[in-house]
Amino acid sequence: MNTQTSAVSANMSAGLMSIVKKNAVPILFAILSILSVVVAKMNPLFLVNEIITRLARNAFLVLALLIPVSAGLGLNFAIVVGAMAGQVAVIAITHWKIEGLLGFFLAMLGSVPLAVIMGYLVGQVMNRAKGREMITSMVLGFFANGIYQLVFLFLVGTVIPMKNRSMMLPDGVGIRNTVDLFGISRALDNLWRINVAGIRIPLASLLLVVLLCIALHYFMQTRLGQQMRAVGQDINIAAVAGINVDRTRVIAMILSTVLAAWGQLIFLQNISTLNTYNSHEQVGTFAIAALLVGGATARRATIWQALLGVLLFHTLFVVSPSAGQAIIGIPQIGEYFRVFVAYGVIGVALALHAWQARE
Amino acid sequence: MQPGNCLYVGGIRDTVAHVLEMRGINKSFFGTTVLKDVDLAVDAGEIHALVGENGAGKSTLMNILFGMPVIHNTGGYEGQILVDGEQVEIPSPGVAMQLGIGMVHQEFMLMPGFTVTENIKLNREISRPNLLSRIISDKLELLDVSQMGKDSRQALDKLGVDIDHWLPVAGLPVGYMQFVEIAREIDKSQVKALVFDEPTAVLTESEAELFLGAVQRLSEAGLAILFISHRLAEVVAVAHRITVLRDGEVVGRLSQNGVKVERIAEMMVGRQIKRPALPPRTSEPSDDDIILETKNLEVQMPGERLKGLNLAVRRGEILGLGGLAGHGKVAVANGIMGLYPASGSVRIEGRELPLNDPAAALQSRLAFVSEDRRGTGLLLDESIEDNIAFTSMQSQNRFLKGSVPWQGLRVRDGEAIRKQALKTIEELDIRCTGPEQPVRRLSGGNQQKVCLARALTLSPRILFASEPTRGIDVGAKSLVLDLLVKFNRELGMTVVLTSSELAELRMICDRIAIIYQGRLVGILTPDDSDVEFGLMMAGGRVSEVGVG
Numbered sequence: 066m067n068t069q070t071s072a073v074s075a076n077m078s079a080g081l082m083s084i085v086k087k088n089a090v091p092i093l094f095a096i097l098s099i100l101s102v103v104v105a106k107m108n109p110l111f112l113v114n115e116i117i118t119r120l121a122r123n124a125f126l127v128l129a130l131l132i133p134v135s136a137g138l139g140l141n142f143a144i145v146v147g148a149m150a151g152q153v154a155v156i157a158i159t160h161w162k163i164e165g166l167l168g169f170f171l172a173m174l175g176s177v178p179l180a181v182i183m184g185y186l187v188g189q190v191m192n193r194a195k196g197r198e199m200i201t202s203m204v205l206g207f208f209a210n211g212i213y214q215l216v217f218l219f220l221v222g223t224v225i226p227m228k229n230r231s232m233m234l235p236d237g238v239g240i241r242n243t244v245d246l247f248g249i250s251r252a253l254d255n256l257w258r259i260n261v262a263g264i265r266i267p268l269a270s271l272l273l274v275v276l277l278c279i280a281l282h283y284f285m286q287t288r289l290g291q292q293m294r295a296v297g298q299d300i301n302i303a304a305v306a307g308i309n310v311d312r313t314r315v316i317a318m319i320l321s322t323v324l325a326a327w328g329q330l331i332f333l334q335n336i337s338t339l340n341t342y343n344s345h346e347q348v349g350t351f352a353i354a355a356l357l358v359g360g361a362t363a364r365r366a367t368i369w370q371a372l373l374g375v376l377l378f379h380t381l382f383v384v385s386p387s388a389g390q391a392i393i394g395i396p397q398i399g400e401y402f403r404v405f406v407a408y409g410v411i412g413v414a415l416a417l418h419a420w421q422a423r424e
Numbered sequence: 425m426q427p428g429n430c431l432y433v434g435g436i437r438d439t440v441a442h443v444l445e446m447r448g449i450n451k452s453f454f455g456t457t458v459l460k461d462v463d464l465a466v467d468a469g470e471i472h473a474l475v476g477e478n479g480a481g482k483s484t485l486m487n488i489l490f491g492m493p494v495i496h497n498t499g500g501y502e503g504q505i506l507v508d509g510e511q512v513e514i515p516s517p518g519v520a521m522q523l524g525i526g527m528v529h530q531e532f533m534l535m536p537g538f539t540v541t542e543n544i545k546l547n548r549e550i551s552r553p554n555l556l557s558r559i560i561s562d563k564l565e566l567l568d569v570s571q572m573g574k575d576s577r578q579a580l581d582k583l584g585v586d587i588d589h590w591l592p593v594a595g596l597p598v599g600y601m602q603f604v605e606i607a608r609e610i611d612k613s614q615v616k617a618l619v620f621d622e623p624t625a626v627l628t629e630s631e632a633e634l635f636l637g638a639v640q641r642l643s644e645a646g647l648a649i650l651f652i653s654h655r656l657a658e659v660v661a662v663a664h665r666i667t668v669l670r671d672g673e674v675v676g677r678l679s680q681n682g683v684k685v686e687r688i689a690e691m692m693v694g695r696q697i698k699r700p701a702l703p704p705r706t707s708e709p710s711d712d713d714i715i716l717e718t719k720n721l722e723v724q725m726p727g728e729r730l731k732g733l734n735l736a737v738r739r740g741e742i743l744g745l746g747g748l749a750g751h752g753k754v755a756v757a758n759g760i761m762g763l764y765p766a767s768g769s770v771r772i773e774g775r776e777l778p779l780n781d782p783a784a785a786l787q788s789r790l791a792f793v794s795e796d797r798r799g800t801g802l803l804l805d806e807s808i809e810d811n812i813a814f815t816s817m818q819s820q821n822r823f824l825k826g827s828v829p830w831q832g833l834r835v836r837d838g839e840a841i842r843k844q845a846l847k848t849i850e851e852l853d854i855r856c857t858g859p860e861q862p863v864r865r866l867s868g869g870n871q872q873k874v875c876l877a878r879a880l881t882l883s884p885r886i887l888f889a890s891e892p893t894r895g896i897d898v899g900a901k902s903l904v905l906d907l908l909v910k911f912n913r914e915l916g917m918t919v920v921l922t923s924s925e926l927a928e929l930r931m932i933c934d935r936i937a938i939i940y941q942g943r944l945v946g947i948l949t950p951d952d953s954d955v956e957f958g959l960m961m962a963g964g965r966v967s968e969v970g971v972g
Contacts, residue, residue, distance in 0.1 A: 288551050289563035295546060298535040305533050306547040307518060
């Protein structure tokens with residue numbers, strides 16, 4: 066009897082160990098988050114509000130990463146390109162003063178053709194850089210940023226006729242560094258918002274995230290989704306089975322880019338100002354950091370990992386400046402801490418995954 | 425072709441349409457003729473074996489049958505292909521599939537992360553339409569997973585294998601993967617003919633037996649089967665008819681009755697394969713002079729665990745390690761060389777060898793020709809000469825020049841490497857365009873010779889060769905074995921040969937140690953009876969069986 070129970074408990078502890086090993090990344094970051102919350106001594110109401118806002122604001126962008134991962138394209142740093150497509154649309158509707166929900170949905174609609182074209186181009190490049198997709202997508206993001214700057218700093222007001230005092234730089238060429246998005250400010254968030262014991266919940270935005278989750282879940286069980294998973298597993302075998310590998314990969318990139326454009330629009334309507342030349346820059350890094358924190362890898366990522374990742378990453382993001390201040394006592398340390406957390410997270414998560422892969 | 429060379433037994437019955445027929449196939453690549461007027465016909469319910477050495481034209485013939493792009497890109501072919509008596513054009517593999525010709529590949533075409541069912545139904549998924557799929561594309565139809573499962577079960581049952589069709593493929597034994605591959609082909613409802621390309625090359629003897637049983641069931645069910653194999657014994661065992669190719673020509677058609685393996689081998693090679701008695705030694709190895717001794721050696725090699733081996737290797741002998749797959753014989757060399765976690769004790773000439781340290785093993789002048797030739801054995805994209813010199817450069821600081829205080833800063837000595845490479849290429853008869861040719865482009869047999877050349881360059885005291893003849897053709901096989909004997913007799917190298925093929929162990933070894941369930945059950949001599957070998961590989965001894 067005694068030996069039996071000890072065997073059972075040994076079994077259980079072995080099972081527990083394997084669970085811990087499998088989920089080492091999210092567990093580590095959960096512990097880190099909890100410690101930071103304790104150290105920072107933050108107002109819990111403020112913290113919860115902040116996290117819910119950020120969940121509604123960022124989840125869509127993180128979910129946009131899932132399809133390329135399952136299609137074997139790795140972590141798609143090129144969602145930056147999608148974010149730019151969203152920003153182009155938002156600049157257009159702000160210029161034409163189309164306001165409110167109509168403006169927001171028109172921006173979503175307007176970003177689609179651009180995102181599809183960009184996604185197609187990115188996909189084509191990725192097909193020529195098989196096996197090096199992640200670094201390729203990162204560099205493509207930088208490259209697209211150069212074109213984006215050229216267009217909005219120089220071509221707008223010269224080649225592209227546009228006159229708008231409030232949005233443009235004083236000499237009439239180029240868009241201002243910051244553009245007030247008064248038209249679509251909180252257009253989605255305020256559509257349906259409830260207040261529970263001091264916690265403001267933007268139900269409409271969250272509903273959109275839920276809808277996307279359901280759509281992604283459904284998508285992975287379709288014929289196309291199965292083909293993507295097959296391509297993600299092994300390109301050669303998929304090709305032998307008659308799957309058009311290149312086309313499937315391009316479709317994955319297009320879908321990801323369109324979702325990223327929409328994700329960026331959701332993000333912007335919440336923030337309410339467009340940092341014309343910066344808003345998109347860290348979209349890729351932050352979304353990928355969040356996904357990795359949730360326990361995903363470059364080869365496998367689920368919806369739950371994406372959501373958990375957003376939760377953990379942004380908790381850490383919110384509390385780390387206060388925690389840093391509480392520990393070291395210098396207020397300026399806060400901003401440094403955020404950058405440190407974002408990049409540190411990617412580094413640690415990738416290292417931990419490598420360690421797990423070797424196990 | 426000389427008429428006397430062609431043993432035509434059975435004959436092609438022209439009155440009945442063959443399921444699959446290829447007539448007068450000619451093909452040349454850039455002026456070199458690789459197929460000359462080849463005829464081949466397969467009937468329903470027949471197992472037809474196609475044998476020939478590497479380069480005999482088997483692959484080209486199959487590429488033509490499946491309309492592979494490589495054929496069209498090199499000027500097409502001459503001749504006719506008939507399916508059920510009707511002439512057909514096969515411009516792509518997809519068309520071959522539609523015509524009911526299936527192929528089971530030599531390398532597994534399976535998705536490791538998918539379940540058995542998902543693999544069987546790969547890109548032929550059953551799905552049901554819905555609102556979205558009707559509007560946008562049928563690609564958005566949802567999969568009917570339960571029906572897919574039922575179909576897969578049916579296909580597996582036809583083969584007589586009992587695998588859970590919801591398991592992921594990743595953890596399955598190699599033999600089962602082969603079955604999944606076959607199940608995928610027979611699940612294609614219109615399949616009439618199946619081509620197996622070297623299906624047993626990666627299987628162990630026991631797995632191969634199971635597999636051959638399944639092939640026989642399929643032929644009994646009326647499928648036409650074309651079977652390409654190097655293992656002549658199994659060809660003789662299962663094939664109804666045998667076509668032998670040599671240098672692109674059909675040199676023999678044999679029927680099942682009364683065919684001897686030796687006869688086929690002779691036809692394939694075109695010269696008498698003879699096994700002369702092994703050259704004598706000046707002094708026979710004995711237990712008085714032990715070069716390597718293991719005590720309670722345990723090796724954690726997945727699928728091949730060794731659970732405490734006590735073995736003594738005599739200086740100057742060729743020791744065989746035999747046993748069934750999964751019982752740990754492969755782990756011996758891998759453990760001693762430090763490639764898998766090992767514990768216990770290994771003494772070389774009385775001195776303790778540090779375990780789990782490949783560098784120490786190499787410095788003790790042990791060399792290893794790995795069973796995983798392409799994975800751990802070779803740097804595939806590097807040249808032959810660099811592959812030959814690499815390990816010696818790293819572990820013995822040879823082939824380096826320059827006098828600098830730190831060894832790591834010395835540069836490669838191209839001249840010395842070239843000299844050594846040319847010497848070994850000649851000695852080992854490596855067929856290549858030159859020492860600069862990347863190893864990837866060599867045939868399996870020649871890649872294996874490069875592995876041996878590298879081991880030889882280390883001038884080891886003990887050479888471990890694991891499955892050195894796996895997946896290479898008959899001619900190359902005997903060359904590799906001859907080389908091992910040569911190393912042993914002329915250089916006095918002690919050789920430990922691990923092999924799944926008992927026949928080759930018995931051909932060149934002095935003693936054969938049989939590993940069963942991770943332990944040594946006994947050591948036999950090559951002259952011991954088949955019964956003795958068979959029993960010991962199943963864990964028993966003749967005497968013990970007698971006791972009951």
